[in-house]
Amino acid sequence: MFKKLPKPFRNFYFLSIAFFVLWMIALDSNNMIARYQLSSKLRSLENEKEYYEEKIKEVEKDRDELFGDRESLEKFAREKYLMKKESEDIFIVAEKD
Numbered sequence: 001m002f003k004k005l006p007k008p009f010r011n012f013y014f015l016s017i018a019f020f021v022l023w024m025i026a027l028d029s030n031n032m033i034a035r036y037q038l039s040s041k042l043r044s045l046e047n048e049k050e051y052y053e054e055k056i057k058e059v060e061k062d063r064d065e066l067f068g069d070r071e072s073l074e075k076f077a078r079e080k081y082l083m084k085k086e087s088e089d090i091f092i093v094a095e096k097d
Contacts, residue, residue, distance in 0.1 A: 008014045077083040
C-alpha cells in the first residue's frame with residue numbers, strides 16, 4: 001500500500017515537517033492567521049495612540065492658554081466658544097472650501 005505513494009510522502013522527515021507546518025499555520029492557538037490579525041490590530045492601536053497623543057498636546061496647549069492671564073482667557077472664550085460682551089455683535093465669516 002505504501003509503495004503506491006510518491007517517494008516524498010513515504011519519507012518520515014517530509015511528513016513530520018508537513019505536519020508541523022500545517023499545525024503552525026492553522027491548528028495551533030498561536031497560528032499564523034491569528035498572529036496576522038493581532039499584528040494588524042496592534043498597528044491600528046498604535047495609530048490611535050498617535051492620534052490621541054496629538055489631541056492631548058492640543059488640549060494641554062489650550063489649557064495653558066486658558067489658565068494664563070485674564071486677556072488670554074477672554075481671547076480663548078471669544079475664539080473657541082464665540083462668547084461676547086452684551087454690547088457687542090458677532091459676525092462669523094465662513095470660507096468656502
